[in-house]
Each structure stands twice: as structure tokens, then as C-alpha cells.
Amino acid sequence: MNLHALRLFYTVTKCESVTAAAEQLRISQPAVTAQIKKFERELGLPLFKPKGRGVILTEFGESLAKQAKHLFALEQHMESTIEAFLSGKKGKIRIVATYLPANFLIPEWAATFKTQYEEVDITITTTNSQGAFEQLSSYEADIAVYGGGAAHHPDTIAWEELFEDELWFVVAPQHHYAHQEVSLEEMMTEPFIMREEGSSTRERLVALCQSHDIKPPTVALQFNGLHEAIRTVMAGYGVNFISSLVVRDYVARGELARVKVRGLKLVNKIALCTRKHDTRSPLVNHFIETVKKNV
Incomplete structure (x- = not known):
């Protein structure tokens, strides 16, 4: 089907006048009439009945006009959707x-x-x-x-x-290093509660020990999540090396205590x-x- 001719036909039905449709489409009235007649020949069915200067749709013309209305409404919706995707709205x-x-x-x-x-x-x-x-x-x-x-x-x-935010060593409030400043070597003698291998903080801790020629700590417990590791330290066991964003509120409430390591200020990107x-x-x-x- 010739979609250009279908659009022209639908415009005539909306305007209820060939003249008005020609003005909207910015083409001559004879051109509209000629294209409509050509479209009827292609379809093999009449679309309009003669009625002076106006137009009356045939039964087939009414049926086709309803379907054209749905088709061009869908087209408009599709164009709006494409525009929304391009603009980042959908x-x-x-x-x-x-x-x-x-x-x-x-x-x-x-x-x-x-x-x-x-x-x-x-x-x-x-x-x-x-x-x-x-x-x-x-x-x-x-x-x-x-x-x-x-x-x-x-x-x-x-x-x-x-x-950037800081990386902290944290322990339970009753831990013997709580609120103290110790050496990195002393800190590494404690059991650590860590995330799984591949965790950036775990890799940072290992790299830190290597750069200071210190044996990495024993990973006493390993979790896949942050909260599990935090809860274990809060329960009174081990040390956690973690972003300050994660534990700042726990420290402020006294549920965890920070341990400072002399000469170190580590940041998390x-x-x-x-x-x-x-x-x-x-x-x-x-x-x-x-x-x-x-x-």
C-alpha cells in the first residue's frame, strides 16, 4: 500500500474537504484530487462519493479512514518514543x-x-x-x-x-586497640574480617603490607557483603578495614571504635x-x- 497516498487520503477525511486538505498539505487542489483517484485505482475500490464541494466516504472509505487514524496515531507515538529515547527521557x-x-x-x-x-x-x-x-x-x-x-x-x-573518602581500621568498643594509635605492624597481628578476594579494600590492605614489608594479616572470617563483616566486628571479634562512609555512623554512635595507624592516611576513590x-x-x-x- 502507498503510505503517502494513504496519508493524503486521511488528511482529506480529517479536513472534510479537498480544498482544506490541499491547503494543509501545501499542494494544489487538482494534485490532491489526482492522487486520490490514482489511489482508488490502485486499491480497486472507491473511497469517496460525489457531494458538491464536500466529500462523503464510501463504506470502504470509512473503514479505511478508521484504520488509517490508528496507524498514524501509532506512528506519532513511535516518533515520540524515539525522540524520548534520543533525549534520554525513556x-x-x-x-x-x-x-x-x-x-x-x-x-x-x-x-x-x-x-x-x-x-x-x-x-x-x-x-x-x-x-x-x-x-x-x-x-x-x-x-x-x-x-x-x-x-x-x-x-x-x-x-x-x-x-575521595578515608579508609579506617575499626574494632569493637571493648577491643584493646579501640581509640588508640598503633603501628601498622601491630595492627596486622590482629585477626581481620574481610570481604572476598577481588574486593578492592582487601587488595589495598595486601598492597599496603607489601609496600611496608609486613606480613599480611590473617583473614579469620570472610564475607561477601559489607554488613555481615561489620556486624561480626561489632559483636567483638576482629578488625575491619573499611571505608569511613560505611562505618562513620557506627563510630559516632559508639558501636564501633576507630584505630589510627601511625603515619598512614589512606583514601578510597x-x-x-x-x-x-x-x-x-x-x-x-x-x-x-x-x-x-x-x-
Whole structure:
């Protein structure tokens, strides 16, 4: 079917006049009449009955006009949808994040973003540093939010640092090192409660010991989540090496105590990561803009 002719026919039915349709379409009245007649010949059925200067639809013409109305309404909806996707108002954004930003930063960022872009679907996957880079590199995610040490990332990843927070050693309030300042060597004699291998903080601790030529601590208990490790230390066992963002409130309430290590001030980098050579979609750019405004 000739969609151009169908559109012209539908315009005539909406205007209820060939003359008015010609003015709207900015073509001559004879041209409209000629194209309608040609369309009728192609269809093999009449669309209009003669009625002076006006138009009367045949039974077939009425049926075709109703279907054309639905078709062009759907076309308009599709165009609006495409425009919305291009402008970043609709669509889906896949975020992969390490545990720190996933638990303590992204919930607020996502809520703020959704108030402005309600029709955007957001999926958030939590994993360790290695998993975050792998998912981003393999196109399983659009953005990776990294919380960890130095920017040891693949060359294909674009790294944009947002801010830094401190890394703390924390223990239970009754621990013999609570609220004290000790040497790194003394700190490493304590049993540690750590996340799984691949965790950025665990890698930082091992690297720290190597740089000071100190034997890494014994990992007495290992958890896949932050909260489990924190609760174990609060219960009175071991040391946790963790971002201050995670435990600041626990320390303020006296549920955990910080241990300072002489000569050390360690920071945790929070960064947004995307694929370096990709053109970022408007949707991804809008999310990144939201994050930057809320940092």
C-alpha cells in the first residue's frame, strides 16, 4: 500500500474537504484530487462519493479512514518514543557498582534521577571491582561506579573520579586497640574480617603490607557483603578495614571504635567508569549529570 497516498487520503477525511486538505498539505487542489483517484485505482475500490464541494466516504472509505487514524496515531507515538529515547527521557540504564557505592551512594542518586526521569528503567548490580570492570567491558552494563583504591582499570575504561573518602581500621568498643594509635605492624597481628578476594579494600590492605614489608594479616572470617563483616566486628571479634562512609555512623554512635595507624592516611576513590571509545547515550549522560550534582 502507498503510505503517502494513504496519508493524503486521511488528511482529506480529517479536513472534510479537498480544498482544506490541499491547503494543509501545501499542494494544489487538482494534485490532491489526482492522487486520490490514482489511489482508488490502485486499491480497486472507491473511497469517496460525489457531494458538491464536500466529500462523503464510501463504506470502504470509512473503514479505511478508521484504520488509517490508528496507524498514524501509532506512528506519532513511535516518533515520540524515539525522540524520548534520543533525549534520554525513556529507556533502560544498567549500572554495575562495587559494594560501597551500591549500598551508600547509588540509592540516593537513583532516587533523585527517577524523580526527573520516571519512565527510565534502572537496574543496579552489585559486585566486586573485578566484576564491575568485566561487566562494563563486555557490554553487560552502561556505567560502572567504582569505590576502591588506585585507578587500576583496563585501558578501555574511561575513569572519572568523583571524590575521595578515608579508609579506617575499626574494632569493637571493648577491643584493646579501640581509640588508640598503633603501628601498622601491630595492627596486622590482629585477626581481620574481610570481604572476598577481588574486593578492592582487601587488595589495598595486601598492597599496603607489601609496600611496608609486613606480613599480611590473617583473614579469620570472610564475607561477601559489607554488613555481615561489620556486624561480626561489632559483636567483638576482629578488625575491619573499611571505608569511613560505611562505618562513620557506627563510630559516632559508639558501636564501633576507630584505630589510627601511625603515619598512614589512606583514601578510597569513588569514580564513574564508562567505555572509553563509546559514544555515551543521552540517558547515560543525564544520569552522570545527576550524580555530579549530588556529590
